[in-house]
Amino acid sequence: MNIAIPGQPSPVQGLAPVAKPTRGQISIKNVTKIYDPEGVNVMAVDDCSMEIAAGEVCMIVGPSGCGKTTLLNAIAGFHSITSGEIRLDGELLCGPGKPKADQGADRIVVFQHGALFPWKTLAENVAYGPMVQGKLSKKDALEKAHFKLAEAGLGDFGGKYPGEVSSGMARRAEIVRALINDPAVLLLDEPYRAMDALTKSIMHESLLEVYDRTKVTIFFITHDLDEAIFLGDKVYVVTTRPCRLKKTVEVKLPRPRNFEMLSSEEFRVLVSEINEAVHEEAIKAFQSGEREMA
């Protein structure tokens, strides 16, 4: 998969001058996860292997309920794995003898429905990480939080509660809350699922802007192909339950990206190439879903 784009600078030249990222390289080797509730084996992830380079945006596309989230939960340390191993920057997160990774501020999750604490203001939410880790005093943490929020264009909303702002703003604040801890990896679990396409495209631009600034490794789960191509360096299409790798596509759209690329020719070619595989999985997931309901 390599598209030559005439008249466009090559992706490497197009990058903003940010130091080459050194942290956040993830290697996932032969990971399998079997749930065993009441003696019925359910295989969620089957022999998944992927290599994610430091500072790469890795998009996992698959139908809902296919087991992608299990993979993310294993990296974050919410779930154990049955076999295989996951390493972050060479260090073992989980693997033989250590089924469950420790939770830590080097891998931060942004959740599907958002998990800003509704009882804290946006600034308090952002300040939470540095404060509980004892890195900063409460006062300093709040100050830094206000600064970071302002940087993300949310300066006026630091004193608002999450219930008072739109879901789009809440999601942006959640990403600020994650990045203030300077994590090696950002794990996003379908964060824009409930939004309409237009709000989503604005969210995408804001995420891309953040990424261009920080070059943090992003592990992003979605079922929206457009989203995957627009944001990602690499798109992994996975099968429906159990989650297996079906197709890997490298996306060589230049960065920084903007919404106009969504309707560009290169984009269209990429979509038409991956569409088939995704559509196939959608139908499979649909049929198995229908069978289960009956």
Added chain:
Amino acid sequence: MATTTVTTNEVPQRRVAPTGLALAWHRFKKSLRSPTPYLTVFGIFLWFFTYWLLCEGLQLPRFVKIPGPVTIISEWFSTNPSQGISIFTPEYYHHIAVSCRRIAIAFFLATAIGVPLGLLMGWSRAFHDYTFPILETLRPIPILAWVPLAILMFQGYETPVIFLATLASLFVTTLNTMLGVQSIDEAYFRAAGCLGSSKWDVFKHVVVPGALPYIFTGLQISIGVAWFSLVAAEMVSGDYGLGYLILSSYVNGVTVPMVIGMLTLGFVGWFTSVLVRMIGDRLMQWHVRALALQGR
């Protein structure tokens, strides 16, 4: 629109939003255009009139035993009440004060025990498994059934009454607090874990504030239940208090103080529950503001 004069049928694009009293006045004026206030006044008048007609106007056979509205009001506000209780007699306030003191102690005790207990039950699986069955076994026994036992176990007038009111609110508070903790979305615990919280941080920043809305719903129910049991306990055993006032008036054959006691009880009960709600709203600005935006 070049003209500066504003004609009556031309509403300016955006006026300054009125606040406070002006807003209330605007709402009031607007409501006068709908039938609601008239119907409400009519409803209350109708109720009073029916009450008066039955008891005092027509003096129907059984109704005549019940004091009518005119009798009650003239007695309630009389400087020299013929049946002993009015807003000018210190005894009236003594009854209120005694009941309120009992409620305050019982409610404080129940909250101080119930909230930590509920938080623990919601947070720790093992603690829940060991304590919840006992709670569930004791809960179906009506509080009133404890009365004789309470009188025998705790001598005197005061302690049994407070014990019963405490017990009643304790069940409600504990249960609601526990449900509150259980209702917290798993994602918040995970997010806290991701951000590097210790167990104590999770407790302080997630468990307690997350359970707060349920806790206050519970407290509001619990204060109602406390009044309910207090009245019963005071009726059965007591020397003072509104419940005692009602029953002793009945025993002594004076009906007006009985009704005054009922109405006062209703008002004080309502007032305490409003108080609890106000404290809750104070503590949970995030909850209140989010609900307000949703238009609720």
Added chain:
Amino acid sequence: MQKAVEMSRSEGHAAGADLQSRVLLEGVSKSYGEEWERQDVIVDLTAEITPGELTVIVGPSGCGKTTLVNLIAGFETPDKGRILLNGEPVTGPGHDRMVVFQETALIPWQTTYENVVFGPKLRGDLSGKELQDEAERLLNKVGLREFMHKYPLQLSGGMQRRAELARALINQPKLMIMDEPFRGLDAMSRGLMQEFFLRLFEENRRTNLFVTSEIDEAIFLADRLILLANRPSFVRKVIDVKLPRPRHYSMLSSPEAYAYKREAMAILHEEAMKNFKSTATSKDFIDAYSKRAD
């Protein structure tokens, strides 16, 4: 799903005259709120829903699309202007216009079958055997025959949407109004639902108004595309989509579709950004953006 699609195709093309109705919106305006915070939702909107065509209205969320649906369906009345259905002004709700609601509004205490026969049974249009046959035919068509005695909450999201379609179709409406019907479904089942819906429409070309905020969905379905401006909304642009019918999902990544997409996206992105930019620091921002229904 595939099976159901095949079935509906074999039903043949029964085009009746009552399917060809025309809706005219003439200078429609609607606003809400107390006089000092009056918000114009729709201002002087003039548009036509042409007979036998699938007209799609696209706009950013919160732009007043649902208000427009409520006006056409007759749940609310416009402050100014008028709405004509085949020359007759719309005065209230009626079974000549069927609305398929956002997120589905199947009545939870009735089984799928009871939901479908609800309308005709109320009016006594069809009776006994006839009604049962018709309901079963439609349920078969949407692939829900075996689920007809289940309650809506026992069905998956996609099934609920199809049941709702059947409930609307049995009333033989002159106009179908779809108010973001596939919102809340994941991108993959959404794609399948769109295809399914197109088959149903192409079968007899009943005049249809489809409201959405997804550009892809709009282009894929539409004969005519009406782009709405953000609050207050009026018609920004009308685009005739000349993709051939019957349509196939792969057409979405065709160059023609992308040309339409580019055109529509430029306008809509601008409208969506209005929420963010014009008022980025003022209090209006919160009013306009955070108050809207997410």
Added chain:
Amino acid sequence: MAKVLGNSEFWRGLFALIMFVLLWEIGSRWKEMFGYSLPYVGLLPAPSEVAVAWTKVLPKWGYWESWYMSFKRVLAGFLAAMLIGIPFGLMLAVNKYFRDIFFPPFEVLRPIPPLAWVPASLIFWPTNEMSIAFVTFLGAFFTIVINVIGGARSIDVRYLRAAQSMGASQWDLFSKIILPGTLPSIFTGAAVGMGITWEVVLAAEMISGGGTQGSGGLGFFIWNSYMGGSLPQIVVGMISIGIAGYLSSSLIRIIGARFMPWRRLF
């Protein structure tokens, strides 16, 4: 069943209950064992004494008659509250004028605890039985009405609109949408109301002194045991009422599940 036995929650609960009874036994027999009595707990009758007292009353007709009397009163008050409360609540929810007229007086009377009505109703009604029925009725009535109003007003407006556009008349809207849509809250209200009804019946039986022996009931059974100074029998009465209350709320839950098949999912 195998699932329950293999469950640690079940065993922990059982262990806790056994420990609870054991500690209670030891606490109340402290004096026999150690020569001095524990405060408060020492005054309680031991579980074993309660069990013995229970086996003594079980074959007696009077004990079962108490059950019968209490159940009869609860049922009478409760049914009356349902029969009057549900239509009244629905009227309040559906008709704006009706609500404007009748809701304010209702709200004024609601905060008065039901037991405060006992003396007044003893004066008003000619027989004890009628006054107990009246107070139990009041106890459940307010709860049910409030629940019905809340339930009817929280029905999703889209259901009403969908039905309206399919040509539903006012009556159709009421009978096909509002009534079934309110059922869940009606049953919630009924469950809470049932709990209050038991409390009130008990209190009324205790306060009115039960009159003659025949008009007793479980509340009187307890009061009688108290007057007779039989502590174990008080506890027997308490447990009996606990069981009775539990049985009646289970009954409501079962009936609720029957009436609302759509809530019995998966």
